[in-house]
Amino acid sequence: MRFSKSGYGHVISLLAAVLIVIGAWWVEPIVKAPSQEIAVQYSQPALPPSLRVPLLRHEKPSLTQTKDYKSTAEAVKRQRQAELLPPKQTPTPPPPTDCSQQQCIALTFDDGPSPHTERLLDYLNQHKAKATFFVLGLYVDRHPNAVQRMAKEGHQIGNHTWHHRDLTGMPLSEVVTEIGSTNQAILQISGVVPHVMRPPYGATNAQIAATSTMPQILWSIDPVDWKDRDAQIITDRIVSAAQRGAIVLAHDVYPSTVDAMPVVIERLKAQGYIFATIDELLNKGQPPAAGEYRKQQL
Numbered sequence: 001m002r003f004s005k006s007g008y009g010h011v012i013s014l015l016a017a018v019l020i021v022i023g024a025w026w027v028e029p030i031v032k033a034p035s036q037e038i039a040v041q042y043s044q045p046a047l048p049p050s051l052r053v054p055l056l057r058h059e060k061p062s063l064t065q066t067k068d069y070k071s072t073a074e075a076v077k078r079q080r081q082a083e084l085l086p087p088k089q090t091p092t093p094p095p096p097t098d099c100s101q102q103q104c105i106a107l108t109f110d111d112g113p114s115p116h117t118e119r120l121l122d123y124l125n126q127h128k129a130k131a132t133f134f135v136l137g138l139y140v141d142r143h144p145n146a147v148q149r150m151a152k153e154g155h156q157i158g159n160h161t162w163h164h165r166d167l168t169g170m171p172l173s174e175v176v177t178e179i180g181s182t183n184q185a186i187l188q189i190s191g192v193v194p195h196v197m198r199p200p201y202g203a204t205n206a207q208i209a210a211t212s213t214m215p216q217i218l219w220s221i222d223p224v225d226w227k228d229r230d231a232q233i234i235t236d237r238i239v240s241a242a243q244r245g246a247i248v249l250a251h252d253v254y255p256s257t258v259d260a261m262p263v264v265i266e267r268l269k270a271q272g273y274i275f276a277t278i279d280e281l282l283n284k285g286q287p288p289a290a291g292e293y294r295k296q297q298l
C-alpha cells in the first residue's frame, strides 16, 4: 500500500487525535484524585453514614462514585454554602427584670398543676409575663408537661407541700416529709429544685420556719378566687388592689381564674406593671433569704 505525502499527514493527525482521547481518559482520574485529597482535608469530620449516597451492589464504583468521594464532596459543598451565608442572628435576650428600678408585681398560682394550667401558661407566654407556681406534690405527676413548661418558659416553681394540709397541726417530722417529697417530685419532673415554699392556708409558725430553711412566701392581694368563681370579679379585685411590690394570690385550678388572667395582665401592663417572679421581686433574681414574706415586709 502506498501513501501520498498528504496521506501520511492524515494518518499522523488521526493517530494524534486517538492518543489525545486515550490520554484524556487515562489522565482524568489522576487529575481528580488530588481534589479528593483536598476535600478530605477540608471537610473533617466527614458526613455521618446516614447522609452518604448508597451504591447499587452490581455497580463497580469509579473514583468519583465512591462513598468517601461523594460524602466529602457534599461536605465541601455544605461548608462553602455555610461560609457564604450571613452569620446566624441570635435573638437579643430581654433585659433582666430589676424590681428596684421597675414597677414590679408578682402573680402567684397555688394548688396546681391542674388541667387548666397549660392554658394559663399559654396566656402568660402570649403576654410575655412571668409568674410563680406553688404546686402540690400530689399533682406534679399528673400534669408533668405543665410542670416542665413552667421551668422551661422562665416561671418560678415553689413548693406548696404534698397534701395541702395545715402544717401547724402536724408533727414536725411530717412537715419535713410534706415539703421534702414535693421538692423531690418537682426535681424529677422538671430538673429544678424549688427554693421557696408557701404553707397551705398561709398557716405557719416559728417551728415550721425553723424546720424548713425555705423562705415562706405569703401574699398581699387575695381576690378570693376560690369563693367567687367569676372572671370579672377576680379581675376587678386584683387590678383595684395592685401596687408596686405586691404578691397576688390566685389558683390555677379554677377556670374562672385562668379566664381572668389575660385581662388582668393587659390592664396592669397598661398601668406600667412588669410581671416578676418571686426571686425577682424579693431579691434581684436570687433566692430570698429564709423567713416569712408578707405584705408588711414588702
Ligand code: NI
Residues within 6 Å of the ligand: 110, 111, 160, 164, 200, 201
Ligand atoms: Ni393552697
